Amino acid sequence: MMDLKAAVLAALDSPGAAPAWPRAEGALPRIAVADDQISVSAQADGAPYLYEHIVQISVYAADQAALETLFGQVHDAMTRLGLRLLSARDLYDETAYAWRKELRYRCLAHNDLIYQ
Numbered sequence: 601m602m603d604l605k606a607a608v609l610a611a612l613d614s615p616g617a618a619p620a621w622p623r624a625e626g627a628l629p630r631i632a633v634a635d636d637q638i639s640v641s642a643q644a645d646g647a648p649y650l651y652e653h654i655v656q657i658s659v660y661a662a663d664q665a666a667l668e669t670l671f672g673q674v675h676d677a678m679t680r681l682g683l684r685l686l687s688a689r690d691l692y693d694e695t696a697y698a699w700r701k702e703l704r705y706r707c708l709a710h711n712d713l714i715y716q
Contacts, residue, residue: 601638602709604653608633611681612674628698629670632658636704651709654686660698664690667699674703682714683707 609617617631637654659674661667667690675685683705693700708715 601640601648601651602653602712602714604638604655604707604709605633605635607681607714608655608657608678608683608705611677613677614673628660628662629666630660630698631670631674632660634658649710650715652706653709654704654706655683657703657705659701659703660693660696662698664699667701671701671703678703678705681707 605619609619612631612633614631616629617633619633634656635653636656637652639652640648641650641652643649657674657678659667659670661670671688678685684707686704686706687702688704689702691700691702692698
């Protein structure tokens with residue numbers, strides 16, 4: 601099974617991208633990547649074939665303009681990787697004192713090959 605979280609972090613190529621975002625870890629802007637859902641489709645003999653990955657990306661920024669700019673960069677990187685946007689949600693995170701955009705992306709993968 602592919603480590604999609606590592607592939608997403610590599611595709612983002614950003615010093616602010618990490619698998620988790622504790623508040624004390626660094627300054628804004630930040631990008632947090634987490635596996636949201638992984639499911640497997642099997643062949644007739646029961647062997648795994650296709651994996652459906654849904655990844656959640658949380659984008660944090662000090663203001664809404666910076667949030668939208670960062671979202672554009674994240675979206676471009678995920679599209680190049682072969683992931684498709686499922687949902688996006690804007691909110692203000694009072695714990696992080698930052699604007700946040702919650703994104704969910706989906707792909708199908710077989711070994712190290714991502715299908716759209």
